[in-house]
Amino acid sequence: MASLWGTRRVAGRKSQFRAVKSMQAGPDLSIPTHFRCPISLELMRDPVTLPTGITYDRQSIETWLDMGNGTCPVTNRTVAPGQDQLVPNHALRRMIQDWCVAHREYGVERIPTPRIPATAAQVVEMLSEVAAAARRGDGARCREVVSRIRTLGKESERNRRCVASNGAAAVLSAAFGAFARDSNGARSADAKEEILAAVTGMFPLGEEACAHLGTPDSLRSIVWIAKCGGLAGRLNAVLVVKELVHTDRPIVDAVAGIDGMAEALVKLIREPISPQATKASLVAVFYLVSSDEKTASRFVDMGLVPLILEILVESDKSMTEKALGVLDGVCSSKKGRQQAYGHALTMPVLVKKIFRVSEVATEFSVSTLWKLCKNYGSEGEAEAEGERPGCLVEALQVGAFQKLLLLLQVGCGEATKEKASELLKLLNVSRGRLECIDSADFKALKRPF
Incomplete structure (x- = not known):
């Protein structure tokens, strides 16, 4: 509540600037004391009076009461809870408006009549x-x-x-x-x-x-709006889906089981209507693919992996974090890893995002690399002559070893540290096959193995 109070005070100061800039234009002009709110000490825009007889600006006194205070700030007398205790002081408001009009030559703007x-x-x-x-x-x-x-x-x-x-x-x-x-x-x-x-x-x-909203009928209607509604309707539909999947597991399973839901979300990612809709879709997909492997496989079948990798090539911090979270989720499934292994951007993009975006992005990148490298070779992948190098060698080529080593030196969360250490051991086995990057700059770093 303290941050809310601070935010409102700042907003109030900005809104009052135009009304009181006459203070700069005319040194002899000052706001009458009884026009100032006893809390903010600024010109009142919507004066209201408490049962104690003291008048405050509505925004200031409402914030005071919302913070759990049950007294009048000036008299310290107890005030009954409820906004009905605030009586608009129309007479004072009109006096303030008349004062603003009388001093418009100094640049003071008339305060508009507040809505009820x-x-x-x-x-x-x-x-x-x-x-x-x-x-x-x-x-x-x-x-x-x-x-x-x-x-x-x-x-x-x-x-x-x-x-x-x-x-x-x-x-x-x-x-x-x-x-x-x-x-x-x-x-x-x-x-x-x-x-x-x-x-x-x-x-x-x-x-x-x-x-x-989590009933089958409601969810089917939400899917229809997400696919066929207007731009605002499609955005609102995906925002509601994102809100629903934040809740308990039964609703997440219900959302995942509705026909057309996955297609609607992927379409909003593939054919974006706004950054907000794309980010909301990514968050919803993240929760859904994290629920079970079967759901993740359904999204993979729709081409989600290459779509996410294309987003990761160039996007802002918030979009990148969400896209990496989705990629980490789908790589928990065998089908998702298979698509990731076959895409040329997987390793370069994941390694590049370490240290480049945020701590969250780094954690997701390391987690995805760990899932790919740990399972490589146990799921039927093999390096064929003339084809792209294997997962581990490709990770070495783009500098994964050095970045992971630096990550351990700089510090990270315990779970990420464990995955990074295991990754380094896996990559170290393949280092003899390829010394891909000059690591002279890292010779002074202590190695954990």
Whole structure:
């Protein structure tokens, strides 16, 4: 909560800069004391008064109360919990606006009239309308009300919390499930896309919401939207899938078992619609391929390994970490390793990413190398005359030995250290066959074997 307070204070200072830049333009101009918030000491944009009679800026006092404080900061008197204790001070707000207008010659901008914050009663009423429309199968009415809920949540973080805290995620997910059970799914397609868009603004989802979205009917609807929906709908669909696979194993298995889910995720990676959608798809695939070897093999059959290697050639830090995680997951399966062995980019890309991106990327790279090198030769691979060299020799050619040795010297996690040590032993056996890189720069390093 302290970081949240700091973030809001910084945001508040930025928003106030335009209003108070007259301090720089006119040395004699100062903000009246009663226009300043007692907490932030800045010009109030939305003054509200506590039952104690003290007026604060809404953002400042809400943050104070959200941090668990139950008293008025000035009087130290106890304040009953609940946002209904904050009464808008319209008279003071108009005085502040008039003051801004009167001093516009100094560059002061008029503070806009704030929107009325959402109330719990208002949110509950709208959610009841959503539930009723879903029971009737009225997609048009449901879409209209959900759109209003989304707009309300976007107006401010306070509104978003108010919507989420009144069980919106569970109600909306139940409505999505109701429309998903409709035999004529196309009739409610717009409503379902609107619901998914609203749900993405309420992460993390609770158990009840995940249970509604994790049913076979709901998952099939999500797959349809991910494949055939609009750009925003496809993005929201994959964001929901990513959220679902973060939960317990039964839901992960349910997601993995839905026909078309793997194809939809791979398509979003192969034919990206936005970086956010691609990253969300990679995270979802990571959890799915890590669940069992059969699921990983399904993704391999769709050409995921060469697709991931192409992404790794040139991508940002976040994308690289996620892609390496997926590659590490699929290489836990024999079929995934077979495809990795046959691709010319595998070893160069994995070795290159060690030290080049982040600690997470290094750990995934070492783990994938370890899986490939440890299993090489035991799964029917052999070096044929005239073909590319084997896995171990190729790793040596691109400098894996030196990088792993340096990794142990610099330091890494215990699991990565064990894998790196085992890799060095495996590679050391093949070093006599090929001295591929001048290692004079590493002679001073102590070797662990």
